[in-house]
Amino acid sequence: MNEPIKVALVAHNARFTHTNPAIRSMLVTANDRLAVEINEGRLVFVASEVTINDPLDARAARLDALKADIYLFSAYIWNVAEIREVAEILKKANPARLVGCGGPEVSYTPEEELCKTPWFDFILCGEGELQIVELGQALLAHNIWPALEHLPAITQTVRGMVCRTTNFSNDLGFLYGPQNGCVNLDAIPFLWDRSLGGEINQDKNLSNRMLYYESSRGCPFHCIYCLSSVETGLRLRDLSTVFSELKELVERDAMLVKFVDRSFNASPQRAKAIWAYLIESYKPGQRTRFHFEIEADLMDPESLALLSQAPPHLFQFEIGVQTTNPAVLRTIKRQQDNDHVAEVVNAIRTRCNIHLHLDLIAGLPGEDMDSLRRSFNDVYKLKPDVIQLGFLKILKGTPMETVARERGFAWRNSPPYEVIASDAMDYNDILSLKCIETVLDRFYNQPWLAEVLEPIVASYAEPFSFYEEMAQHAVLHNLLYRRVAAEEWYAELLRFGQKRAASGRCEIDSPRAWFLFFQTKYQAQQRRGRLSWDGFVTRYRIQEP
Incomplete structure (x- = not known):
């Protein structure tokens, strides 16, 4: 019997306490949907997490030891440089293996990535749960191996897949798989399932780490700087499933569960149902806490009354204020009633036992130093537990990229694509705000x-x-x-x-x-x-x- 084709899903986390939901979602889906092929010994999927702070040789050695035929990396703006480094070693060490990459940092410009990163054989664009199943099926369809020789045939059957038509030359071309689609969230198994997730999901590997959870995907809003602005619709996971999965995470003594929902309370009634469930099921001594990114504009008196019943430290809220300048808000297509936001924040701070984190973004179109100063003061007087002064990132594929070009912005060509100068702030302004951001974090964000x-x-x-x-x-x-x-x-x-x-x-x-x-x-x-x-x-x- 031939050896099974081995696919390794690889995450580069910012630190050990973080976990990667993307590779887990793909892993549990592949192990569920391809169970017959896996049980027959024809396919095997594994997942591995390293950190960007691990030495390069240590990361390469650990991944090479997996002896996978295909390595798939999950790329974001903060880890793509480290991924390229280790991918180069893996590919040059064994040119017969396939190395692919997906994630928001590469999937919006796959051709550009394939041009500048020769050790990536292909890019996966869009949501990965359907792709990983189709990739496994394509590899087995006609006993395709070695895969590198048949990469074009594989690409044509995997949605959202892009590869080169030739090796590097002056007439480099690309081949595209079928258009990718949206995944039904109820068709995805539990992200943290022990049996489907294998070693990476065992409790010993999750202790004292941040676990991510997705109860919805997409966002109904269209803020021009956000990747969610190019998506349409909001998809929801069945509430009864959500309740049972959250119950399991609490029983497994998770330290912090961070919801990755872009706007958790985009469906206010649903948000209230989840909050109510977590409050009602809370047990004294419970360690598990929950973090949500919410839209203050959508908070109503009923939500605030419910949250006032939450036990201390059960919830953490993050609210992206970004700016309080009405003209800038209109430019970035963000709906926000500043007076209502202030009322909500004050109510949460005074009536609820909830850790509160407010965000500002420097460098937004049309916001000069005077405007930023007012936004800063507006947020500061609300007295949240944490204030984060971040800097605009001109992400590939967002409407902000077009606006930035039209308005003469300057920004870094490499990740994290941070603004250098905007249409209303020069580089010296940005530099001074970076100094202020450091002082703010060193002092204001220290509770004592x-x-x-x-x-x-x-x-x-x-x-x-x-x-x-x-x-x-x-x-x-x-x-x-x-x-x-x-x-x-x-x-x-x-x-x-x-x-x-x-x-x-x-x-x-x-x-x-x-x-x-x-x-x-x-x-x-x-x-x-x-x-x-x-x-x-x-x-x-x-x-x-």
Whole structure:
């Protein structure tokens, strides 16, 4: 009997605690739909996860040890460079094996990717669950092997597949499979199924990691910077299935379940049903928490009343405010009632035990520094637990790419395609906002510093001014472009606050009072691994006034 054809699905995660839902969805679907062929010993599917921080040779050795005939990589803007590196080694080490790639970073421009990455034999465009089944069927249809010789024949039977018609030459052409379609979410097995997922889905490999869950696919909104803007419709997984699968994740003691639904509450009644189920089924001592990206505009009094019953720390919400400038919102085709968003955020913060994360995007079309300043202040006064100031990415395949070209944007040609200059901000503006973003993350997003920041931020006319001045201080003291311990940042905040207190513009009106105030807060958050107060002041040469 011949050896089975072995297909390896490979993920490059940002860190060990992350997991990849794409390869799992393809794996469980293939093992379910091709069970007969697998049981006959003709096919085998495996999955492997590495991280982008693993050494290249370690990643290559681990994947080569799988001895797969076909390697399929899941590519995003933050991991495609590492994928190309390891794919080159795998292909050159054994030219007979096939190396393919899918995911949003390559599927919108497959021809471009095949031109610049010769060790990719093919690209899979669109949703992968149907493709992996058809690929397995194509490999077996006519005992096609070695596959490289028959790649054009395989491509013609696999939807969304693209390969070269010839090796590299001046007249390089491409061959396309049938158009890909949309998957029925109810036809996909449970992402975390133990039997269908094999080794990668065993509990020992999921402990203390973030697990992703998809209850819907697509988005009814059309924000021009988002890949979901090119999709149509919203597909929903059956609610009874969702309930039973979430129940299993809780029983398996998952640490954090992050819903990948683009706008979780796009169907408000459905969202309320899921929240109600999770609240009602909660048991004291339960470790599992749930993270949702929601649209504040769609939140109603009934939703807020329900969420007020949630146990502490059960839910985390992320809300993409992006900007509060009405003209910019219209340009990016984002529906948002700023007053309603503020009411919802205030209600969640004051009435619900929910960790709240708000996002802003710098570099949006038409948003200058004054506008960004107002958006920042608007979000800051809502007092979420976390504020993320991100930077616009001009993603391939989105309407934003066309708008950016028309308006004369400059952005990076390589991932993550981040804006360098917009139609309303030059590079110096972007640089200054990057400095502010670092200060914001170092200070505001550290819970223990909330009471420390309050009096010093209040001494400014607006929050943005403090972060702007503190960023300038950080540049002056060389904090931004080298590795800096958290305690060194705290030391500079202490010194900065002392100077502010000495100026008489702070309610803590003397350097000594500020020193003692900071000492009290620092010691209150003392924990294992952090410098003691005496060690802190000694290491950073802080003198008591």
